[in-house]
Amino acid sequence: GAVVSQHPSWVICKSGTSVKIECRSLDFQATTMFWYRQFPKQSLMLMATSNEGSKATYEQGVEKDKFLINHASLTLSTLTVTSAHPEDSSFYICSAGTRERNTGELFFGEGSRLTVL
Amino acid sequence: AQKVTQAQTEISVVEKEDVTLDCVYETRDTTYYLFWYKQPPSGELVFLIRRNSFDEQNEISGRYSWNFQKSTSSFNFTITASQVVDSAVYFCALSGDAGKSTFGDGTTLTVKP
Numbered sequence: 373g374a375v376v377s378q379h380p381s382w383v384i385c386k387s388g389t390s391v392k393i394e395c396r397s398l399d400f401q402a403t404t405m406f407w408y409r410q411f412p413k414q415s416l417m418l419m420a421t422s423n424e425g426s427k428a429t430y431e432q433g434v435e436k437d438k439f440l441i442n443h444a445s446l447t448l449s450t451l452t453v454t455s456a457h458p459e460d461s462s463f464y465i466c467s468a469g470t471r472e473r474n475t476g477e478l479f480f481g482e483g484s485r486l487t488v489l
Numbered sequence: 490a491q492k493v494t495q496a497q498t499e500i501s502v503v504e505k506e507d508v509t510l511d512c513v514y515e516t517r518d519t520t521y522y523l524f525w526y527k528q529p530p531s532g533e534l535v536f537l538i539r540r541n542s543f544d545e546q547n548e549i550s551g552r553y554s555w556n557f558q559k560s561t562s563s564f565n566f567t568i569t570a571s572q573v574v575d576s577a578v579y580f581c582a583l584s585g586d587a588g589k590s591t592f593g594d595g596t597t598l599t600v601k602p
Contacts, residue, residue: 404588415580416592463532469588478590480526480534 376468378481392452393484395466401446402468410463422449456488491516493583495593503601510566510596512581523564524582571600
């Protein structure tokens with residue numbers, strides 16, 4: 373099956389720093405990527421949708437200036453948490469879809485656990 | 490708007506018992522996909538099944554089976570002869586035309602030896 377890889381799988385940073393998380397589709401071209409956030413013992417909440425070559429669409433309540441999303445190529449999307457604070461500590465998961473496989477299936481990365489001290 | 494409801498927050502069973510995880514969904518899309526994922530303590534999402542809205546056939550995969558009832562907007566998941574390794578959080582999800590997935594709140598399954 374298709375593979376989506378996230379990096380880093382976990383990161384610890386100091387408050388006020390910025391952290392970049394990468395999401396790569398390894399064997400297919402991802403025309404659309406989705407970023408989710410999951411707080412402990414909670415469900416996955418969609419943060420934003422990114423389409424290759426265009427601006428991301430953010431869900432209501434998600435600060436686009438704080439969570440910068442770039443989808444510059446068909447195999448890579450990045451999420452940058454700017455000026456991270458402890459409340460941004462969470463599990464961030466990306467998923468990727470493609471028009472090539474019109475099955476509605478999305479492929480999820482392994483997730484990145486962010487801890488802000 | 491899409492909505493997925495997993496009414497069971499936590500379920501605890503003893504090994505070898507059968508267990509059913511409920512999932513009820515709401516959507517206005519005529520074409521949609523339903524998923525079940527397993528999330529073990531390590532955090533990654535493990536894909537279990539995808540079903541599109543036009544395929545109401547039930548499916549069995551080993552000890553896992555799924556019952557899709559469009560009339561009741563339900564997509565329930567049954568584990569037969571549960572094992573300790575089945576302990577995890579299970580998410581039901583719905584994906585519509587736009588491709589975005591809406592997840593239920595998850596059901597934490599604990600299988601005791």
